[in-house]
Amino acid sequence: MKRRAFAGGLALAGLSGGVLAQATAYPGARPIRLLVGFTPGGAADYVARVISEPLGKALGQGIVVENRPGAGASIATDMVAKAAPDGYTVLLASPGSILVNPALNPKLPYTLRDLAPVAKVTSSPLVVAAHPGSGINSIQDLIAKAKKSPGTVNCATAGNGSAPHLGAALFSQVAGVQMTLIPFKGGAPAIQSVVSGDTQVTFGTPPSVLPMIQAGRLKGLAVSARDNSDMFPGLPGMAQAGLPDYAIDFWYGLFVPAGTPAPVIRKIYEAAAAAMQQPGVKVALAREGTAIDLSKSPDQFASFLEQDAKFWVKLVKDAGVKLD
Incomplete structure (x- = not known):
């Protein structure tokens, strides 16, 4: 190029x-x-x-x-x-x-x-979040669930080729897991699918995810940066979440x-x-x-x-x- x-x-x-x-x-x-x-x-x-x-x-x-x-x-x-x-x-x-x-x-x-x-x-960075009833309360929970039953964790993204889609793909690669990536036509419908329980997890953009975490409608797991940030109180970076080799923004x-x-x-x-x-x-x-x-x-x-x-x-x- x-x-x-x-x-x-x-x-x-x-x-x-x-x-x-x-x-x-x-x-x-x-x-x-x-x-x-x-x-x-x-x-x-x-x-x-x-x-x-x-x-x-x-x-x-x-x-x-x-x-x-x-x-x-x-x-x-x-x-x-x-x-x-x-x-x-x-x-x-x-x-x-x-x-x-x-x-x-x-x-x-x-x-x-x-x-x-x-x-x-x-x-x-991206924000990783899960449906509160999914039993996924941390990055390690997500990895364990995806490894136990490959392909059964449905991950909503903002569309094929979007940053959330590629962030989830990189996570799967680094963590050695298989998730099913479900593309939507934007961040809002992707997040709504997790809120409703149609999908279990998302790698979403902060404006799409944070309000739902703050309202208790999603469980925040981590941000996709290596380290945590003051902009995301209560959310660990990937190093703190146990996956230090993963980072994307x-x-x-x-x-x-x-x-x-x-x-x-x-x-x-x-x-x-x-x-x-x-x-x-x-x-x-x-x-x-x-x-x-x-x-x-x-x-x-x-x-x-x-x-x-x-x-x-x-x-x-x-x-x-x-x-x-």
């Missing part, structure tokens, strides 16, 4: 005077669409709605959040990839649709070259169609940086177990993506995860 796969929107060469004038006037009087590839109530939706207002204020234009779930967020990603490269259609995405899906599914209607990175904005970032003028990308990046500096944003994200993790520039985000892709693609191949 080469950096030019992400660089299409960053070059100024060849821009006409009209396009440059349009970039200078951006964002003008049109609202900006922020597409999310998952259903309302999940981590992606939460992050988008927390940052949309301060991002819009920094740009001087309204941000409209649109949920377009399906196909592991590939539907939303494809919509942005095929949108006009004018800065009015922005994608909030995680590693699944950006790095994993196009690398392993050649039938997708978009490739990495169809998108330009703007900024990584957040990162967080995920991020969300902003992308625009390839070919978007560099000045427009820079304006969106600077607005994102201003939004993430707002104290209220940090508090709101931390409340749901998400940390601000802003890239230093669009170029730095592109370099990060090159390296991060190696981890996710290797994980999918090693774990034998199927994305289609």
